[in-house]
Amino acid sequence: QIENILDLWSGSLKTNILTELKNWKLNLVQHHNLQMKQEKEKHAAQVKQLQNEMENLKELLHTYEISISRKDEVITNLTQALEKQKERVELLRKFTLWRIQHVKAKQKEYAIRMADKHFQTALMKKVWAAWRSVSEEKWKEKVTRACQLRAEDICVQLTNDFEAKIAELTASLEETKAEVLRLHSERDQYEDTMKKAFMRGVCALNLEAMTMFQSK
Secondary structure, eight states, rough: OHHHHHHHHHHHHHHHHHHHHEEEHHHHHHHHHHHHHHHHHHHHHHHHHHHHHHHHHHHHHHHHHHHHHHHHHHHHHHHHHHHHHHHHHHHHHHHHHHHHHHHHHHHHHHHHHHHHHHHHHHHHHHHHHHHHHHHHHHHHHHHHHHHHHHHHHHHHHHHHHHHHHHHHHHHHHHHHHHHHHHHHHHHHHHHHHHHHHHHHHHHHHHHHHHHHHHOO
């Protein structure tokens, strides 16, 4: 009777142990499947996140390429504009120098002409003096007075003409110098404006890139 009881008890224990082992096995398989499913979902999420980041990086790279091309275009345009401005300033400088030389040449020519006239006047005075010395005493005083008056009139007229011409040439020279100063000022202002425009363009592009960084 005890042997039967022990057999019955050992059979129940064996059945219970096998049932518990099966339950453990099912629980382990379910837990493993759940972990595999979570890992697959996590892996899919990471892959999707990496794909999104890759797409964003591609868009950012495309934006950078467009920004760099625009910067290169702006730099090229500014360089061409500066070269044209330099050529214009150089032409204006050459024209101004030519104009100043032309004015100086005219002044020199006018001075030579006035010197010739003065020499002719002095020669006329000498001729009149010689003629007056050989003329009769009666006409000497009259002719001398007339010659002196005529010579004084001519000298006064020549002096006035010479001073007026000098004043005109001086005014023209001052105008030319003022024009040169104005052109230099315009060139400096234009270069300053181009530098500011270039800096504004660069700042605008940098702000645009910064905004894109912040938005991403």
